[in-house]
Amino acid sequence: MALSKRKRTHEKDEDDAAFSLDDGVSESDSDVDISSALVGKKPRLQQSDHEEDDEELQEIIRQSISKRNKKGGTDMLKKTKGKTKITKGEVGGGSFQNMGLYPWLLRSLTLQGFRIPTPIQRLSIPALLTNPPRDLVGMARTGSGKSLAYLIPLVQRLGGRHSSTFGARALILLPTRELALQVLKVGKELARGWHAGDGDHAGDTKDAEDGKKGQSLRWGLVVGGEGLDEQFEMITSNPDVIIATPGRLLHLIVEMNLDLKSIQYVVFDEADRLFEMGFETALNEILHKLPASRQTLLFSATLPKSLVEFAKAGLQNPKLVRLDAESKISPDLKMGFFSVKPTEKDACLLLLLRDVIGVPLGSSKPEDEENSEDKGKGKAKLKYSEQVTAPHQTLVFAATKHHVEYLTNLITSAGYAVSHIYGSLDQTARSQQMEQFRRGHTSVLVVTDVAARGIDIPVLENVVNYDFPQGARVFVHRVGRTARAGRQGWAWSFVTNTELPYLLDLQLFLGRPIKSEVTHGGDRVYTESLVLGPFDRDRVDGEVEYIRRLDEENHNLPTLREVMRKGHGMYERSKGKASQASYKRTKEMIREGKWGIVGTASGVHPIFFRSKDASSAAKMLEEEERRKALLQAVNSFRPSETVLEIGARGNTETATLMKQRRKALGKAVERAAHASSSAKPIVEEVGEDEAQSEEGGKMEMADEETIAVFTS
Structure with missing residues (x-):
């Protein structure tokens, strides 16, 4: 009797030991019958009329394993x-x-x-x-x-x-x-x-049971x-x-x-x-x-x-x-939008990298140095979680591979360490370029939209949209490369006048106002609104002249720039249109001239006053106010004489003709003003569905009723 009890106890101990999952083997793949460890005896053969008991037993097993x-x-x-x-x-x-x-x-x-x-x-x-x-x-x-x-x-x-x-x-x-x-x-x-x-130790011999472990x-x-x-x-x-x-x-x-x-x-x-x-x-x-x-x-x-x-x-x-209903973009994302001229975008990019982001100059590490780091004895390879980029490292999104090739050569000629990726690039080269950026050997990564989805670059703080995306969803995916997992991040976007309608579509999609002036300090305004403004004119002119000198040193830049312009023309013809309401609103904004659009009387983007101390910021604001007053005076100047009347003495034929013409135009202006004041204003209300056209209608989004099929 005692021997039988000891035998059953010994069997139970063996089962309990086998039940341990220290080796990480799941219960579905294990050779051990777990039910015996739970009930303390060998399970009987299952009968067809005991299916409910078997389900309860399986549930007990799952709960026990989970605990x-x-x-x-x-x-x-x-x-x-x-x-x-x-x-x-x-x-x-x-x-x-x-x-x-x-x-x-x-x-x-x-x-x-x-x-x-x-x-x-x-x-x-x-x-x-x-x-x-x-x-x-x-x-x-x-x-x-x-x-x-x-x-x-x-x-x-x-x-x-x-x-x-x-x-x-x-x-x-x-x-x-x-x-x-x-x-x-x-x-x-x-x-x-x-x-x-x-539980293996150094020197343990491997027997046949190791094959069962897999x-x-x-x-x-x-x-x-x-x-x-x-x-x-x-x-x-x-x-x-x-x-x-x-x-x-x-x-x-x-x-x-x-x-x-x-x-x-x-x-x-x-x-x-x-x-x-x-x-x-x-x-x-x-x-x-x-x-x-x-x-x-x-x-x-x-x-x-x-x-x-x-x-x-x-x-x-x-x-x-x-989890998409509350926030379309990260609440920690700060955004800045710059109104630029198409011919000055490359100069503005260099200005942004140098004066706003603060990317240091330097070339990438040579390959032999990388290999020597990997071959060090006792040094494990860098793990995924340990690959941390520097705060100044920047991801630049461009429209086509021709943009990527030109910008890579331009930024490299300016003295920065650059990596690049586009769709038709060889896979081995793409992996090498990405790894260089991950390890911090390069400071700038220029890519097309191939990297807009799912690529996780740890602690990336800056994303630049060199070409503004054609749809609000593409913008969201691009800027999603930064401000991840509770970290802060900046998204910088260049907007030309032809791209303003897409910015207005983005405004409706995000539900945030467009501002050209910041009245209070802090970065909170950059997370709650879309701050738009131009670069400093003097700085842009200096960078344009610097790029001309680079063209003389690197003869490939003019050729690549011409190829990029041709590729951009094809890209413009292929991308979708924004909403009609956004195009109409763009014309009104340009005509009003107070929305931070380049070429108007608006001041410099407020981001240039952000990093200054109180005295420097006040001085810059004062200079900016004087510049705006001067521009307003120049723009409002109207000469009393035309070119045909300058220097004319007496009642010459041309002077008489211009006087008669000026009198006729004055009457026409009075009639137009009278007609506009007597007509009733027509107010058009544009709904969000009409005003928001993402990617030219290529992908129609599902409404709440359609999504509700998954919750029924």
Whole structure:
């Protein structure tokens, strides 16, 4: 009897030991029967009439695992942080620890600096980890942490270990190569901590049981610009997660007759951008090849109507997590708008970099120096969370690749360290250029809209719109590269007179007033309104002369500038139109001449008085008032004689003719004034739907009734 009791006790201890998940193996992949550890005896064979009891038992198992993970997560946080105290929000409700994540996954998040979840992560992750799995539609502005919101449940569901069964288990579809590379990097960092806590020590011999533990997750990248042979080989190596752009993935599916029936977890990230780039047909083709039992996630910053129809067809009873209703842009984002002449934009850019942002001169580090840093003994490679850009580093958005090439040569000739990226650039070169900017080897990164979505450059504080975007949503995505995760940031935009209608559309979209003067100090006005003004005329003239000297030193600049102008003409013809009301209002603003538009009597942009002390600011304001008074006097001067009357003595023929003409024009002016005063003013009310035309009507946004299908 005693021997039997000891035997049962010994069996129970072994089961309890096997039940421990210190090695990070999920319960679905473990060879151990967990139910025996919970009830203290071997489970009986399931009978058909005991299905309800089996569901209750499974729920008990899930709750027990979740409680154990929460307790293990707390212990892991204490070990990871050491003597550092656990701050508020790292444990308890709404924290990563309270979501029941594996302790090793929580440790990986902590080491990378992800301590407190963002709102989209706090709402999405628990919903994605529920059983049975449920589809989800997530809407949040750029920079809110959507990528981590689906990567954490992905790693958790796959258990962090490689499956020997052939076929990928997760698929992530993204619009650009840079975003795919970034997601791949973050995903690998998350899954890298799977072996933490195994209990292995140096010198331990590896036996046959190590084969049961398996390997960590295998990741595969399928993007354009890479060789097909390497991607064929990658698919045959049986990756667990495939990160892809739709066009190249569909190409591989056709060429390899690739079967996607093993996919369990599908993510459409930046889905609105996928549709804008024309991937709708490819997405539908891929969707038909996926199994019906998959869990599907769709994350987007906006929700066009075409995307709603796609979500209806591809998702089953999805949960809607929406955080876009309160704020379209970050409340920490400060914006400045400069009215410029098209021929002086390059001079204004150099002036902005030097006098406003304060970018220091300097060239990038040579490649051999970079390699020597990476080869240092005992020095681990720079982790994703440790790549911190300097405060002066600036991201410049241009319209076309011809703009990027010209601006890169211009800014380099001016003595700055510059990187550049555009769509047709080789993938290896794009990765090198981005890495140089991330590591701080270059101060300026010139890009097209290929980097407007999803690229996370830590602590980036300055974004410049060299060419003003044609739609309000594109502007939101561009400036979303800064002021992320509670940090401050600046967005600087150049606006020509032909681009003023797009600025007025943006004003209606954001619901903020346009100002040309700032009456009080502080930066709060730059977050609450759109401050518009020109550069100082004297400084601009100096920079124009400096660029002429650069043209003499670098003979490529005039040629590249001419190519850029031709490319800009084609870009202007291809982009959409703003609303008719905005064009009408633009003419009125230029005629009024008091809205901070270049060429009018308005003063210099208030940002130039921001960094000055009280005495210097007062002196500059006084000089500005004298300049405005002088300009007003010059503009209001009307000579009493015409060129035909100057020097005419007596009653000459030309003088008599001009007097008669002046008398006739005076009567015409009086009649026009009388007619305008007697006519009733016509007031036109323009609704927001009529006045707001985003991207020329290419993408019609879904209204609240359309979005409500996800909440019904």
